[in-house]
């Protein structure tokens with residue numbers, strides 16, 4: 001049967017028509033506290049277009065079956081669409097093949113998989129380098145691995161602007177380094193890290209380069225070959241896809257020599273009483289019944305983003321953040337964290353007002369932002385704060401919404417004057 005839901009993709013290339021795009025997102029039509037929703041919590045999770053919602057519904061209504069095992073039409077159709085998702089994801093980040101793409105639950109699981117499966121390559125006193133701006137997902141797995149295996153965890157410092165400090169990069173990545181694991185874009189500071197350059201330094205020192213792409217894959221074209229990343233992790237739910245699907249890209253020779261993370265059904269080729277041969281890539285890392293509907297949803301999200309063009313998404317997001325930075329600078333008592341040149345994330349505090357109070361007043365105006373430590377407690381301690389407020393933008397956001405946000409911030413100042 002025809003395996004695609006019969007919806008129309010937006011035809012917005014080469015320029016983005018944001019008003020048209022907004023019509024594809026049912027949730028953007030709703031009100032919050034009787035005000036139009038302004039959704040600025042995209043770094044936490046993005047909203048979903050109806051193309052994604054319908055692709056998932058279409059699967060459950062029309063060809064729901066388990067994959068790789070059922071010799072019946074439904075099973076074959078489900079397998080075809082699931083495997084298509086591997087291929088589309090590979091193309092999306094310019095990987096060589098579907099074999100480089102392991103589906104996981106999210107970025108967190110992808111990074112945990114690595115910390116677990118790379119253990120065999122490490123010995124006591126080896127060094128792992130992360131940075132001060134890492135999300136806990138790219139921090140705690142390495143920290144715990146270091147504790148268990150007697151490794152040293154080192155931190156690249158950030159400079160006063162919120163960029164990685166160049167001297168600290170040079171100082172920390174040495175011949176003792178076995179793994180460098182860095183975020184591509186900071187979910188707090190919006191900093192766009194020079195991962196291509198750092199990968200080169202890592203490789204010159206014989207280390208592997210792991211990239212946490214959770215905030216980059218949704219917002220910019222990613223080319224894993226150009227970056228020369230050994231591994232690249234990201235989540236479907238931050239890039240218009242459903243929750244429950246994450247990606248781990250890995251170079252084939254590395255994935256091949258790594259030990260599986262989970263054992264069980266489908267990740268095997270042959271099981272005997274005395275031993276097991278593992279399956280080919282990527283299935284060696286995909287044990288048990290996988291997140292089939294979610295992979296199909298991710299595939300639809302990638303179709304949607306490709307149709308718009310990631311260059312256009314990036315341009316839109318960067319223009320929006322530039323506009324917002326300009327507007328925010330006029331607000332009394334505001335302190336913005338991170339560099340001027342950044343991706344679509346702005347963390348800030350407003351005088352002595354607690355970030356949670358800021359978020360609550362904004363919510364009453366229909367503006368959804370996040371407040372807290374953003375899963376970056378070590379970074380908060382470097383910034384000398386317990387929490388920040390954070391607005392984060394995506395392809396369906398507009399300058400008009402930023403104006404609403406700015407007015408709402410002025411209201412916060414009036415409420416707490």
Ligand SMILES: Cc1ncc(COP(=O)(O)O)c(C=O)c1O
Nearest residue numbers: 106107108135137187214215235
């Ligand atoms: C930079 C970064 N890394 C990792 C994660 C974890 O993503 P997930 O919760 O989808 O595993 C996030 C989520 O906010 C993030 O922003």
